[in-house]
Amino acid sequence: MKTYAACEPVPVYRVLAEDGSLVGEAPDLSGERLVELYRWMVLTRIFDQRALNLQRQGRIGTYAPFSGQEAAQIGSFAALDPQDWVFTSYRELAGVMFHGFPMETALLYTMGHPEGTKSPADRRIFPVQIVIAAQLLHAVGAGWACRLRGERSIATAYFGDGATSQGDFHEAMNFAAVFRIPVVFFCQNNFWAISVPFTKQMATPTVAQKALAYGMEGVLVDGNDVLAVYAAMKRAVDRARAGEGPTLIEAVTYRLGPHTTADDPTRYRDEAEWRKWRDERDPIPRFRKFLETRGLWSEEEERHWQEEAKRRVEEAVVRAESYPKPNPASVFDHVYGTVPPDLARQKAAFERRMNRREGRE
Amino acid sequence: MKTYAACEPVPVYRVLAEDGSLVGEAPDLSGERLVELYRWMVLTRIFDQRALNLQRQGRIGTYAPFSGQEAAQIGSFAALDPQDWVFTSYRELAGVMFHGFPMETALLYTMGHPEGTKSPADRRIFPVQIVIAAQLLHAVGAGWACRLRGERSIATAYFGDGATSQGDFHEAMNFAAVFRIPVVFFCQNNFWAISVPFTKQMATPTVAQKALAYGMEGVLVDGNDVLAVYAAMKRAVDRARAGEGPTLIEAVTYRLGPHTTADDPTRYRDEAEWRKWRDERDPIPRFRKFLETRGLWSEEEERHWQEEAKRRVEEAVVRAESYPKPNPASVFDHVYGTVPPDLARQKAAFERRMNRREGRE
Amino acid sequence: MKELTVIQAIHDAMRLAMERDERVMLLGEDVGKNGGVFRASEGLQERFGEHRVVDTPLAESAIVGTAVGLAVAGMRPIAEIQFLGFIYEAMDQIASQAARIRFRSYGQYTVPLVIRAPYGGGVRTPELHSDSLEALFLHTPGLKVVTPSNPYDAKGLLLAAIEDPDPVLFFEPLKLYRAFRAEVPEDWYTVPIGKARVVAEGTDVTLIGWGPTVPVIAQAAKRLDEERGYSCEVIDLRTISPMDTDAIVASVEKTGRAVVVHEAVLSGGVGAEVAARIQERAFFSLEAPVVRVTGYDTPYPVPSIEDVWLPDVERVMAAVEETMRI
Amino acid sequence: MKELTVIQAIHDAMRLAMERDERVMLLGEDVGKNGGVFRASEGLQERFGEHRVVDTPLAESAIVGTAVGLAVAGMRPIAEIQFLGFIYEAMDQIASQAARIRFRSYGQYTVPLVIRAPYGGGVRTPELHSDSLEALFLHTPGLKVVTPSNPYDAKGLLLAAIEDPDPVLFFEPLKLYRAFRAEVPEDWYTVPIGKARVVAEGTDVTLIGWGPTVPVIAQAAKRLDEERGYSCEVIDLRTISPMDTDAIVASVEKTGRAVVVHEAVLSGGVGAEVAARIQERAFFSLEAPVVRVTGYDTPYPVPSIEDVWLPDVERVMAAVEETMRI
Ligand SMILES: Cc1ncc(C[n+]2csc(CCOP(=O)(O)OP(=O)(O)O)c2C)c(N)n1
Numbered sequence A, B: 001m002k003t004y005a006a007c008e009p010v011p012v013y014r015v016l017a018e019d020g021s022l023v024g025e026a027p028d029l030s031g032e033r034l035v036e037l038y039r040w041m042v043l044t045r046i047f048d049q050r051a052l053n054l055q056r057q058g059r060i061g062t063y064a065p066f067s068g069q070e071a072a073q074i075g076s077f078a079a080l081d082p083q084d085w086v087f088t089s090y091r092e093l094a095g096v097m098f099h100g101f102p103m104e105t106a107l108l109y110t111m112g113h114p115e116g117t118k119s120p121a122d123r124r125i126f127p128v129q130i131v132i133a134a135q136l137l138h139a140v141g142a143g144w145a146c147r148l149r150g151e152r153s154i155a156t157a158y159f160g161d162g163a164t165s166q167g168d169f170h171e172a173m174n175f176a177a178v179f180r181i182p183v184v185f186f187c188q189n190n191f192w193a194i195s196v197p198f199t200k201q202m203a204t205p206t207v208a209q210k211a212l213a214y215g216m217e218g219v220l221v222d223g224n225d226v227l228a229v230y231a232a233m234k235r236a237v238d239r240a241r242a243g244e245g246p247t248l249i250e251a252v253t254y255r256l257g258p259h260t261t262a263d264d265p266t267r268y269r270d271e272a273e274w275r276k277w278r279d280e281r282d283p284i285p286r287f288r289k290f291l292e293t294r295g296l297w298s299e300e301e302e303r304h305w306q307e308e309a310k311r312r313v314e315e316a317v318v319r320a321e322s323y324p325k326p327n328p329a330s331v332f333d334h335v336y337g338t339v340p341p342d343l344a345r346q347k348a349a350f351e352r353r354m355n356r357r358e359g360r361e
Numbered sequence C, D: 001m002k003e004l005t006v007i008q009a010i011h012d013a014m015r016l017a018m019e020r021d022e023r024v025m026l027l028g029e030d031v032g033k034n035g036g037v038f039r040a041s042e043g044l045q046e047r048f049g050e051h052r053v054v055d056t057p058l059a060e061s062a063i064v065g066t067a068v069g070l071a072v073a074g075m076r077p078i079a080e081i082q083f084l085g086f087i088y089e090a091m092d093q094i095a096s097q098a099a100r101i102r103f104r105s106y107g108q109y110t111v112p113l114v115i116r117a118p119y120g121g122g123v124r125t126p127e128l129h130s131d132s133l134e135a136l137f138l139h140t141p142g143l144k145v146v147t148p149s150n151p152y153d154a155k156g157l158l159l160a161a162i163e164d165p166d167p168v169l170f171f172e173p174l175k176l177y178r179a180f181r182a183e184v185p186e187d188w189y190t191v192p193i194g195k196a197r198v199v200a201e202g203t204d205v206t207l208i209g210w211g212p213t214v215p216v217i218a219q220a221a222k223r224l225d226e227e228r229g230y231s232c233e234v235i236d237l238r239t240i241s242p243m244d245t246d247a248i249v250a251s252v253e254k255t256g257r258a259v260v261v262h263e264a265v266l267s268g269g270v271g272a273e274v275a276a277r278i279q280e281r282a283f284f285s286l287e288a289p290v291v292r293v294t295g296y297d298t299p300y301p302v303p304s305i306e307d308v309w310l311p312d313v314e315r316v317m318a319a320v321e322e323t324m325r326i
């Protein structure tokens, strides 16, 4: 009896070796653009480290760091147009900020400010999704709307390896394939879902091969190789725009930090594994070596940019910390388009209470 | 860029050709057992037709006929042990009755009698599942319990092509693969989910290949070939019992009748397609021809069995129709192990009301 | 004006909305070629095409979740859940997603989505096809929950739901789909969401129902008038959330007595909220406790038992007697 | 006797149960190696092995659904949902499956399953980590819903839940996990499911709360006594379903006034059911309407706002003042 047992493995797509040397076809990007990507990888890494620091000082709340995943995020967002729809989880800040989400808004979010989810008006960045995998369906719907409305735009969904276990992942993939929706599913396989390792999350060697269950194309890419990621995403985005349907991309990467600031990875993660990823596979030095070899970047530029990036992050911190405090009564304003009568009564009572409190204070 | 694009197709496993001639390796079954399977196929077909008839006369309620799918069901149940766990949807009555579920209980169910779901004490047949795909998770749990308790038993889940679109299908497959649960997922692909055809349900050519997304074995079998189905199921059951993990079986078959007695398939189904399946692919004549060639069955035995089967069905109808009417107050008895105080008050009030009613009538 | 059934009125509303607004589309299981298992969308796919009347794969979370994305990105989807009992599969997409996206985005993104689902008992369906689950959604801010009891309201409320900028759950009492006909204007009109309707005025006791129980309480009121001379005020809530507390309170202030009737089980049902609000806002008008006549606290029973389990005219009459005696 | 926190008491109960009964097992996200994100199961995997303390893939419907199968087939699973806000993903498996299998099978199959989930606000979590959803399950016959407010009850109720032959939802107020310690017997004991506890006796007004609001009403009672001389009876409901109506009614018959306090949003909350039952069964004892002090009818707000959104001691005191003035 012949059965479906295992599928022919596909090699991980890679453009840069771990030492930064070219081992594949470099995508068609100008030197300027390459440097821009690099700058953003550095800037967001600095942002991330600063945010961890602010959390320790109690200046922001729970924070989910993305260090180690900059190439996967920035490389893939680099292939998007400003009007493409973006649906992410909580760990895609590097990509989202590169795409135009202000750093201070990102900080406001972690400070628990209600305006911390607002996308710039000229972008279509959806608020952070907390429910694992729920955003994949929204992306399918948004991509579908783009096609129905005759827009050029496509939709993207970002999620982790853990998200692939959810029913919503499956249903989204199936709908996207059946209706050939212009959507790209971008999975950052960082090998951990909090404390659950990849090998306990699924019994397959890759996420990418799951595409075979849907009649969709699955791409396996080195997520710490910004050029490979860009190329894979560009191809998927182009296919989606051309009406050729959805793609599932698995970008193999690693979360260097804790799951969130409330997590202690030493409880479950092998130190040697972590050290290997940190010391040998960090996407930033890898890309830097490539740029330096090409004469696109220098020690001096690095020093300069490190300072400049820190300054930008600090400015964002200042802007976020001096942002007007929220009006608590605003909680009643965005439940419905129009506040219904009973809710208006609750709001009035709430405001009276707030006023009395203030009077007392 | 090499991608996961399509997988190598696997041929449909088949033992009997459509004309009943042997084209594969016949499984190791005695002549007696072969005849038993055939008898059950005929008996359940007669049951099914009679049930449709009873529904039209208003003697039973909504009924979901299985005609056309007898080989898939009886062939697969034939590979089970009495103590294996059975979790089905509403369309597996042929298999379940063959496995020991009394015909009159099946009729009680369609009559809306609360005792219509009760499994014989020496079987582990779970009540019919109405929520599409929910039973797959129960099967995984039951199979898991068997292993934890050191039982030889395994669990099976039966479902349709439509069920594969549900999140619960995906989550069950993944859990089963990750924990290597002794469970067999048996999908009867009958090409229709009410009015939605297979090609709108998914973008893959098969259900079986979905196994590749889970690291599980996927088997594609001709569901109208009772011997092929038996062989495929036997293999999967043996593997599960031996600790080799779960299997997904796709049995390709066809629902010859309406979705349920409330459905009118002429609204959505091509008559030619239906006619082809009815006239050329019916599993019963196909198997009969095989038996006749082997000298295991004759015209005379057929006539005799047809009568005997009708008699058995009629007896079941009589038993069901003369079964004691349910006590409506029993509705309060199986909500919890012990009736809580407020519910006991509701029950008392209900009984008073019923008594008053009876007094009036 | 034509005389239509509830299901025809629903069909009419969808047709009109799709004619008038290109963004309106319908998606769900069997809604296209088959026209819906109750024929609510009969002929709509032929008329508006497969892109606007979409047969989906069998997955409720995806039906609602993709509809959320469609709505956010500029469409006006109507998502059908084949029976309300299957809505649990889409709970996260409804309660954590559709309901909260306006709030989560500080008003930047909105979800103008209608979710239609038939519900209610009395028609001998298999398990889980008759459950009344409206209470679950009363507890989720950001949702509106609407249920018509007659053809006029069915069309007017559905058009209001389609126009609404927020997610509206539109629950259709399946027992009433073809129970009777009534005059329905051919043109576009809306029945405002959030407003109850006084079906009959009265002075002795207020009967409150919605969807499938409205004919029950109307009938009980009639018989109580004829047989006992009681004057019942009959209120059809029409909108479960946001609830028209003012209308309920105004009535009970007049009558001093209230009976609330729903098919859903008693505990945690909408009747509890109605009773709580009445005693909060009309305490000193109340002459007797608010009585609830509802399904019992058991799962919805099998067909052979459902008729005696459901609230019926006799139970409502007995409850009124009880409250009038106090 | 040792002094334990709530989370230690929960840990203790699970350890004891796993020692005593081989069929008891724990499954969920991060419950094994990591010991749970709140450390409820710290060290249990090391002690009882990977087969009994199981880190699952990230899928709530599967966690509950497989646990249903495990329970039916002879195990005694405890399924953990990492935060109650994610329970929507498992709604069908809870409400249509676990809750109904005894009923569906006419008593043949049962589901002795415990579902644990932390809930409640006040600790600055991200979105959907603080929602109180107990009311959703009050409306589902076949389920029991339990929530402790102190270490003693936490252990005793959890052991009762594990012994129970039916599915029990065990909701843990995460704000109280480490808020204080109290004496907890080292041995096995149970606190009966379905029984409320009178935390403090009083004669003027009954304060009713559960889980995270119990310390709030206890504190309010103390201050009302000290500052105003009001004698408050404080009731910890402990079990949401089946509700201990008798205890509530007995108290209100004595005090004539009631204030019910929960973090969940007002509409459709458990407070509505409590108010409805009080007015049904203690109508003539009531001197004032039952007052509800709850979350507002909005989604749970962001951390910078939650403190003023949640019911607090001052709001409870104001509500008592209000009801005492009547
Ligand atoms: C439905 C749901 N269940 C559980 C959680 C709790 N939770 C938050 S993050 C996380 C792990 C996610 O892992 P993965 O998808 O790999 O993303 P990563 O954090 O690695 O980026 C879990 C279990 C949640 N947010 N939503």
Ligand SMILES: Cc1ncc(C[n+]2csc(CCOP(=O)(O)OP(=O)(O)O)c2C)c(N)n1
Pocket: B091, B130, B131, B132, B159, B160, B161, B162, B163, B164, B190, B192, B193, B194, B255, B259, C029, C058, C060, C082, C086, C089
């Ligand atoms: C969760 C859920 N959604 C919808 C339905 C309504 N429904 C009943 S059967 C069916 C089609 C099932 O098709 P398939 O899985 O192929 O099984 P078949 O009927 O062909 O045996 C649908 C949509 C349901 N019972 N449960």
Ligand SMILES: [Mg+2]
Pocket: A160, A161, A162, A188, A189, A190, A191, A192, A193, A194
């Ligand atoms: Mg991960």
Ligand SMILES: [Mg+2]
Pocket: B160, B161, B162, B188, B189, B190, B191, B192, B193, B194
């Ligand atoms: Mg089918």
